[in-house]
Amino acid sequence: MTASRPHALFSFGTLRDERVQTALFGRPVPSSPASLAGYTTRPLPITDQAVIAASGLDVHLTLERKIGAVVEGAVLRLTDQELAAADAYEVDDYARRRVLLSSGESAWAYLDAKPLRSAARIVIVGDSIAYGRCDPRGGWAARLAAAHIAGNEAEHRVFNLAIPGSTLTDVSEQTPALLAPRLPDTVLVAAGINDSALPLPASQAPRDGLAQVADSLGSLAATALSHNARLVVAGPLWVDEERTGDYEGLRFTRARALALRECMQSWCDANHVDYLDMWEPLRGNPDLFVDGLHPTSEGHQALYRHLEALSR
Incomplete structure (x- = not known):
């Protein structure tokens, strides 16, 4: 990770899509496969029309805790400006928080905005x-x-x-x-x-x-x-x-x-x-x-x- 791309963001959903990345960041961004242990996913209905237009989907995924589960995804390497664009893209149901990937790397991820709702x-x-x-x-x-x-x-x-x-x-x-x-x-x-x-x-x-x-x-x-x-x-x-x-x-x-x-x-x-x-x-x-x-x-x-x- 270079100094110009200081942020690691774990994505398990639409942010991995190159069309979404191009719409948000102007081009696809560097990424690599990654996994997040102790989590599963559940559907989240989306009503924000701008988000639906960018992703082409009105149902996204959100993370939920579950011992023994693993979510496969990717780590995106982002600049400050790209991370801000990702924040703007995510709806209010999500909050950006720190997680520990299966590799041991710390990364950002978008979790349920209500922390006790997704807790186990x-x-x-x-x-x-x-x-x-x-x-x-x-x-x-x-x-x-x-x-x-x-x-x-x-x-x-x-x-x-x-x-x-x-x-x-x-x-x-x-x-x-x-x-x-x-x-x-x-x-x-x-x-x-x-x-x-x-x-x-x-x-x-x-x-x-x-x-x-x-x-x-x-x-x-x-x-x-x-x-x-x-x-x-x-x-x-x-x-x-x-x-x-x-x-x-x-x-x-x-x-x-x-x-x-x-x-x-x-x-x-x-x-x-x-x-x-x-x-x-x-x-x-x-x-x-x-x-x-x-x-x-x-x-x-x-x-x-x-x-x-x-x-x-």
Whole structure:
């Protein structure tokens, strides 16, 4: 791969067609056979007339996770401009994400834009909120697990490995040793609020956890990719700071939670990683919190409904 064609894009569908390449890039592009393990395909109806005109098809394929399956395709070698043209060609049902090819090469691929819809085996790593503290039903994660497994009991799994009190740094350090025996195709990270906390008294010099967020997410992205798993990042919840007060020597504020939200979302956007915004479901609803930080059972139910809607 030369410096002028820095992007490897795995294609299993219409982008392999020289007619489509000529329409998009002005000419056929360099390519070579490749395969992607752990995936299968399913049909996706297309309504965008420009895409139909370029491909001649109103049904394309999208990828779905399946242990033991393999999708055969090709790696296209693209310039910056050609990759942008490919992005414009793909409809909103697709999102460009990193995958690990059977050869061991990392490449871009267009996956289902809703990451949990195409998942089979999900590992959740996070903090006390993901763990389900204050909810005897196990929080939003337990509800997600029940629904996901019920959808396909033979193949779907959810492993909740969240640990109360964890920061993103903790999660990034603990996760590599946890993934291999669980064969994940999706790593759902639900942590970060502890990184936003400030020590009391306020005059004490803090270690600003927000400064470490990008490094921690980068480490988690590399860990997930090494298992050919898709990284999905759940953002922080709204904080009822009038009730958090002195929480075990820490102070949680809405301003810091918002700063964390912006930092996580910006990193995900820049690195083509899925971000699930969890702010709105509980915003302005203090009755859905036990202590201003941890949701009640009803709060967790609202969070689950939000995640379910994002997965349809």
